[in-house]
Amino acid sequence: MPRSGPVHKVIEPTGQSQPSAMPFNPQAPRPGASAQEVVEGFLAAGVGAQDDYSVARQYLTPQLATTWKPDARVLIHSGEPTTVPRLNEGEFRTSVEVSSELDADGVRTAQPSGSTRVLDFALTSVDGQWRISKAPDGVMVPEADFPQIFSPSNLYFYSARDSKHLIPDPRWFAKRSTASTAAVRALMNGPSSYLGHAVESAIPQSAALSRSSVPVSGGTAAVDLSLASFDPADVAGARRMEQQLRATLRSVPSVEDVNLTVNDAPVETSGREGGDALQPVTVPNRQIGVSDNQLAFFQGGQTEQIRDISLPEGAVVTKPGMGAEVDVFGFVDTADSAVYTVAPGAQPQRRWAGTRPTRPSFDPQGWVWGADATGTVHTVRAASNGNGETVKADWLRDRHVASLRISREGSRALVVTTTGDSSKAVIWIAGVVRDDSGKPIGLEKGNAVAADVAVDTAQWIGAEEFVTTALNQDSNAQPRRYTVAGEHDDLPSLTGVTSIAGGNGPAAVYGASDGRLYMLTGSSWALQSENVTDTSFAG
Template sequence: MKIRPLYKVSSLGLIFLLTATSCGSIPTDGSVNHYADPAQSASASAADIQAQGPSQNASPEQIVRGFIEAGIGAHDDYTVAREFLTPEFAQTWQPDDKTLVYRDQVNLKQGGKSEDFVVKVPVTTEIDKKGIATSFDAAENQDVNITVKQVDGQWRIASAPNAIVISRANFEKVFTPFTLYFYDSTFTYAVPDTRWFADRSTVATSLVRVLLQGPAPYLEGAVSSAVPEGTQLNRNSVPVNGGTATVDVNTAEPAANLSQLDIERFQTQLTQTLSQLNGVQAIQLSVQDQVLKQNSLDDYQAPVINPDVGPQVVGFSGKDMRMSENFRDDSNLTTIYTSDDAMQLPAMGYKRQNFAYLNAARNSLNWINSNTRKTVMMGEMLTQPSFDQFQWLWSSTSDGEVKAISIANRENQTPRTISADWLKDYTVSSLKISRDGTRAVIVTQSGGESAVWMSGIKRGSDNTPEALMEPIRLSSTGKVSDAQWYSDSSVLLADYSQGSTEIVNLSGEVKQIETLDGLASISAAPGSETALAHTQDESVYRLLDGRWSRIDISLEDANFSG
């Protein structure tokens, strides 16, 4: 069965991101994943790999095998691999169109004619020209058809697919994950989008080219781009000289029609995407060789990457809902609301003016503002409330009916049902909205199995939420009860039945945390990458250096903003 970690729709119409067990590696058994955090040494490792060119009087089979092995030589536009091709074919071959990663070894067979060969490739990962990766839970055999001919008495390849074939071990040395950045509708926050490319001198060109083409499918309709519509590279390269990457583009409309705000945002998007490359300190943006004026808006604020939600937490103390100015201690507590009825699973808006909680039966969601409580949502086994940046309050019933209600004012407060047809066969146990408001992380249960999903949020022109789009799946090492945003590109997962927790990154890296007996709830603060855990004996723990360390605070169910 084919599984695309970010972008392949399965038979259920859902998308999967499988788990990598360590940074920079693909698991050797079971489900395959090539997602991992970029290694600082990736460029050096790739540079150390030396592809070997064809030997004199090599046989047709040796030429074909040598060509396959030369796929490790990504530098200089696969110059060594092109030496195995006829001069004509070497000019037209496009190796970046597709990358086939194989496990074990390839099997070479003679075709119908002596000049024809079929390479049987047990593909575990496939990457397209946009850097979008497809993985397989079992190796899938693909045929690579190659034809050879003699050129000046030497065998050379006259036809082959526009692709390279590379072993898994070499893939890990040659390819690196990179992050493109897109934005929420207000251009306040940056939203990461992971892609994979060979780490070579032309990677800046690859990143800019796919950035201009737009976000990955699961983010389409959820994020915005500062790239003017119809923009393309004016030249087929993004040179980097003296620390400056020069980006020259063609736009559908004249550069004179671009506002200075448009230019600043475009410049920011390029800078945030390219600054992850070693040696890039600045960007020069031009339209058809006309350099655009930059940094001329005094009040311009660049979209923020991984914003900090702050140290404040909301929780319970007896009959009171209270807010603490700092999760580390109880030195500054404010009573938000007092109730004789039981309260649980609190939430707090980002401006710390709106609060919410569920009743004991989890069938009533209550909103608090200015010490006034109002029941705004009803449903069976509601998930913990979650606020977004656009002043919408979210929850889901256990049967997958996702609801959101505007808290911008007290009039016409009717919960809005959010379209999410893909959830209809699942029991929902957790739903949290990202700080940027473009994504939701959702935990579902079905047939004794749990799953963690990340879905783009489609909104109307006024930022009213309309739908949770087809998601990607984040895998875990075990069952999952709850998920909290740990950063803009990672989530903290918990299995309350086992007391286990782990952090899963969008790149696929998984960091397991020590087990905590009696684990009852978790919360996390994106931006500061801080997390709290509460146990059944009312103890509170803070995550430090991959371990839970007990802290002395009195609030129960303490939860950060969001």
């Protein structure tokens, strides 16, 4: 064993059956390269994540190579970076346009068109070769190459207070053999800020990994936690930890199962039964729509007006919604720009008014939500009387909220904000903050899943997917299916879409156009009804 010399960092092997194959092999520094060529080569080497970015480190001085943190940030750039010399010799500045940014925890945030970042570098001579002595942490990756180098994985956290559901928290990790370790470490660091108080973890903050990695062998990830306060008799607590880890690691390639040990000892997790927190929350197949200015049910090609429903005198009924039990309904009355709720045999309740109010959204805890063009978020208990209350969401102030939908487990809000230009919409996901009684009191500052998109509405089709489209366009609209990680697929276009509805999965997507209702069927839209339009599933 050496008794002198520098300390070297050694990455413990993970034991994965299939080593990660990175598709990019960047060039090492060329002997005699100019200072500017070294900077440009270093930036280009950001696509080489293998061996802890060993090629990129070759462009750095020995001192900086040991302290530079490539995982601190990833800039996904849409244009070519421009590097220019500064006034002092050996100093350079790089400017680049970015489409999204990845933070140190793997959270990807979409950036508006025209967003730029500026990076400054300083170089010095090392053995006659230019090397970078000062550089910002992080790497840059071309937008087209990003999916080849990084892949999304869902961390899972329990819904706050009730722990009934596991909520996906999408992260992006480099396609390396250390992805399982990165996922567990990120899970132990807690949820993304935009989920914040909406979720909680079964893994105590005092927990730590007993060894430096999470090895994977034969498809099973071995997670060994160090936890001083752990009680081996707490079977329910151990089961919750194991369930959270298993759900998270199964979204990592090559992982099929998890073996959890705490303080080097196996844990008992089979002694008690419990519900499956990953079980998807579904909605009824029945939709609510508008037929002859009346609220109506639609299912399987059949339309039926809802009986014993009273509407305000002179109301113009639009944007209907309903609760999961299909016994309370909501709509926007465009005659007075107000949101109403109504139940059979009861008088309609005027809840709030605003400029272009959104379609009411019903959460499973019994609250109705909505927003408007001023960025004000409203909520009211569906079973109560009287006006709604505002929900704290300062980050939406003065933004035009075109759509707000609460997720089916009630922990997240899917929000679309637009500007005067319909092609400049932003899609956000934000955690729902509630008090101890379950009453909504705020929305965490949202994370931008997509920016500068032609979207007026977004509708959940599951816990991890949603559909979007532009509304009321004379030309073809481009509906899309998104994941919560920001990936998307284009759906068949539809001319003049006036609404879109999402049921249980991509096989239950409906669009309205020109007074007709269509269902997405393969690569086309199939006509379903000419008697009902503006439909919505429960939620």
